[in-house]
Amino acid sequence: MSKPSIPKGTRDFLPQVMVKRNYIFDTIKSVFQTFGYLPIETPTMEKTETLMGKYGEEGDRLIFKVLNSGEFLNKSNKEAFTDNNSIRFANSIVEKALRYDLTVPFARFVVQNRNEIDLPFKRYQIQPVWRADRPQRGRYREFYQCDVDVVGSESLLYEVELIQIFDKVLSSLKLEDFTIKINNRKILSGLVEVVGESDKLIPITVAIDKLDKIGEEGVVKELREKEVSESAIEKLKPILTISGSNENLLEAVSLIVSSSEIGVKGIEELTEVLEMVKSLGLDKAKLEFDPSLARGLNYYTGAIFEVKANNVNIGSICGGGRYDDLTSIFGMKDLSGVGVSFGADRIFDVLEELDLFPKELLSSTQLMFANFGKLEAKQSMKWLKELRAHGIPSEIYPDNSKMKKQMTYANNKNIPFVALVGENELANNSITLKNMETGDQNSYTIKELVIFFNATRF
RNA sequence: GUGGUUGUAGCUCAGUUGGUUAGAGCACUGGUUUGUGGUACCGGGGGUCGCGGGUUCGAAUCCCGUCAUCCACCCCA
Numbered sequence: 001m002s003k004p005s006i007p008k009g010t011r012d013f014l015p016q017v018m019v020k021r022n023y024i025f026d027t028i029k030s031v032f033q034t035f036g037y038l039p040i041e042t043p044t045m046e047k048t049e050t051l052m053g054k055y056g057e058e059g060d061r062l063i064f065k066v067l068n069s070g071e072f073l074n075k076s077n078k079e080a081f082t083d084n085n086s087i088r089f090a091n092s093i094v095e096k097a098l099r100y101d102l103t104v105p106f107a108r109f110v111v112q113n114r115n116e117i118d119l120p121f122k123r124y125q126i127q128p129v130w131r132a133d134r135p136q137r138g139r140y141r142e143f144y145q146c147d148v149d150v151v152g153s154e155s156l157l158y159e160v161e162l163i164q165i166f167d168k169v170l171s172s173l174k175l176e177d178f179t180i181k182i183n184n185r186k187i188l189s190g191l192v193e194v195v196g197e198s199d200k201l202i203p204i205t206v207a208i209d210k211l212d213k214i215g216e217e218g219v220v221k222e223l224r225e226k227e228v229s230e231s232a233i234e235k236l237k238p239i240l241t242i243s244g245s246n247e248n249l250l251e252a253v254s255l256i257v258s259s260s261e262i263g264v265k266g267i268e269e270l271t272e273v274l275e276m277v278k279s280l281g282l283d284k285a286k287l288e289f290d291p292s293l294a295r296g297l298n299y300y301t302g303a304i305f306e307v308k309a310n311n312v313n314i315g316s317i318c319g320g321g322r323y324d325d326l327t328s329i330f331g332m333k334d335l336s337g338v339g340v341s342f343g344a345d346r347i348f349d350v351l352e353e354l355d356l357f358p359k360e361l362l363s364s365t366q367l368m369f370a371n372f373g374k375l376e377a378k379q380s381m382k383w384l385k386e387l388r389a390h391g392i393p394s395e396i397y398p399d400n401s402k403m404k405k406q407m408t409y410a411n412n413k414n415i416p417f418v419a420l421v422g423e424n425e426l427a428n429n430s431i432t433l434k435n436m437e438t439g440d441q442n443s444y445t446i447k448e449l450v451i452f453f454n455a456t457r458f
Numbered sequence: 459g460u461g462g463u464u465g466u467a468g469c470u471c472a473g474u475u476g477g478u479u480a481g482a483g484c485a486c487u488g489g490u491u492u493g494u495g496g497u498a499c500c501g502g503g504g505g506u507c508g509c510g511g512g513u514u515c516g517a518a519u520c521c522c523g524u525c526a527u528c529c530a531c532c533c534c535a
Contacts, residue, residue: 008526058533061459101535129535134459136529143535206533295534315534343535372493407495422493436495 009133009141019361024173024344024351025126028146031169032124035161037148040123042105045096052097054104054329056202056298062131064098065090098130102147103299103339104326110151110337111330119152119335126344138314138346147320149339151327159273159303159322160280162340166307166318167285169342174356177310178317179286183293184270185300185321187253190263191239194256195232204228205294208239212292216240239291246274246289253291269302299323305340309350317346366453367433368415369396370406372422380421383431383446392453410436419449 006012013021029039051063068075077092099105102125110121126146135141148165150158166180188208192201203226207219214222219240223233235256242252250271257263270289277287285307295304302322309317320340327335351357367387369380380396387394397406410418420432420441431449434441444452 005526056533058459062533131534133533135527139534145535317535319535341535346535370494402492403494404491405495409495411495418494420493424493432493434494439495441494 007141009135009139011140011142016362019364020351020357021344021348023357023361024347025144025146027172028169028342028344029124029126031165031172032146032148034168035122035148035165037122037124037150040106040109040125041127042099042102042109042125044098044128046099046105046108048091048095048097050108050330051100051104054299054326055100059100062133063100064130064132065094066096066098068093068095099127100131101129102127102145102341103149103323106147106149106339107151107323107326107337108330110335111327111332114332120150120155120158121152122148122150124148138349140345143346144344146342146344147339149337151335151337154324154336156269156272156276156303158338159269160276162305162320162338163273163277163285163287164280164282166305166340167282170285170307170318170347171283173347173351175309175350175354176284178284179288179308179310181288181290181293181306181308182270182273183290183304184266184302185304186262186266186269186302187257187291188266188294190257190260190266191236193260194263195235197228197232200226200228202298204236208236208292209294211240242291246287249289249291250274266302273303295319295321299326301325302336303338309354312350312353314346314349314353316343317350318342362414365393365395365413365415367392367394367417367419367449368406368410368413369394369419369421370403370410371397371400372420373400376421376423376426379426380419383419383421383449386446387450387453390450390454392450 045066048063048065052060055062072093075092077089080088080092106123106125110117124147126144128142128144130142133139133141148162163180163182170178188205189198189201192198192204197204204223207222207226210222211219216237220233220237223236228236238252238256242249244252250267254264254267257267274287274289290306293304293306295306300321301324304321305319306316307318318340320338322336322338324336326337327333369377369384371377371380377396377400384394384396397409407418416436418434418436420434425432425443430443430445432441433444433449433452
């Protein structure tokens with residue numbers, strides 16, 4: 001048998017990593033709940049028809065498909081097989097797939113459970129998703145998304161609320177320098193309408209989205225490759241070059257799209273959101289209107305968001321937007337939704353790189369009893385029971401090993417205190433407490449110990 | 459899916475124009491210290507050099523294939 005290993009782009013998580021991951025999840029959950037969102041879960045697998053076609057052509061390719069069980073070959077499309085038609089053949093032997101994100105399953109969930117929920121429905125969902133992408137820095141094939149969404153309201157108050165959630169979560173995680181980028185798909189629609197290329201909305205937005213990566217020239221080159229007319233490119237150029245405050249940008253863009261009804265609507269929405277956020281104030285977040293922000297997911301129709309950690313070379317750590325039509329695909333019309341997603345794994349990488357995890361996360365056990373033999377261990381167990389009854393995380397070394405070995409174990413586990421209970425302590429009913437940081441040792445009774453640990457609790 | 463990079467000890471890596479028994483640091487382990495870790499000193503274990511084939515008297519080193527990895531593109535959390 002070869003060395004055991006796990007599939008490409010997946011990971012094992014050791015305890016010292018899990019405590020950090022849980023710190024992120026706990027922070028996110030508590031913020032979500034203070035904004036009035038409640039948890040749901042959906043299955044790991046969805047029917048392929050639920051997922052396919054919702055993420056664009058590229059997305060379909062990246063969906064992990066689950067082979068049918070049993071004698072699937074009997075029911076397979078052999079014609080498609082001999083024709084070398086992979087897609088049609090795959091459809092005949094696959095009817096389930098791993099979820100690609102949490103938003104589309106959520107839309108399905110809302111429609112399916114419409115009679116059990118009240119609108120507007122506010123939910124959060126923290127679960128892994130899978131993408132058959134090639135792994136690289138900050139990109140995994142299995143990763144967690146933490147989604148907050150609300151469906152059943154067109155109110156822009158929710159856009160504001162989600163911006164506040166971005167700010168609150170990331171500020172709570174001690175991130176100092178991050179930017180929330182915001183744009184509105186209606187503005188982009190107005191833009192392509194004004195330049196006379198309405199049918200090329202997607203290729204144009206995808207090209208514009210790459211501005212900060214490939215620069216103005218790169219975008220123009222890509223637009224030409226997508227057969228966008230020269231006159232349209234000329235009209236789009238200001239979008240690529242203008243800069244300044246949110247207000248200045250709004251004014252400039254609003255002039256460009258003024259002849260488009262939908263474009264003007266987008267400007268109005270964005271203006272309202274920006275003004276409200278400005279009057280409420282943000283903690284650490286910077287909020288920037290970025291006319292070149294587009295985002296690849298096809299279902300967005302209104303506001304779109306993306307959050308980047310500054311000074312860290314990793315893609316966006318959060319994203320989201322408003323989708324007016326997602327539930328209609330599943331048969332429920334006129335149900336607007338808006339939501340955002342936190343990329344827990346990327347946030348982890350950012351906090352790790354910036355060394356922002358609290359250091360007390362590393363130790364859970366506060367006190368370890370050294371083991372001096374059977375009698376001593378028996379007494380230590382009694383005292384342990386009492387300490388644990390008071391909620392003090394404590395443990396005992398399992399064997400009467402050499403002190404050096406026991407101490408090394410405590411040291412490696414970052415246990416701050418070791419209790420020494422040997423022959424002498426047993427005789428006078430005391431506990432010698434060693435502080436592993438300073439090396440100081442003092443004698444205590446069990447009562448004093450409980451008081452000591454309750455007092456030093458955070 | 460396209461292009462490139464790198465595979466040597468548990469981890470990070472060195473290894474000269476191909477030449478005897480493949481090295482270092484960290485980690486692990488034993489001792490100096492049989493009731494004291496984190497610092498010091500001495501010792502020890504651990505490697506089919508990713509895998510398969512080829513060239514050669516001789517391959518970790520050169521060639522071909524393959525798998526894995528990382529990076530860029532595409533796309534995205």
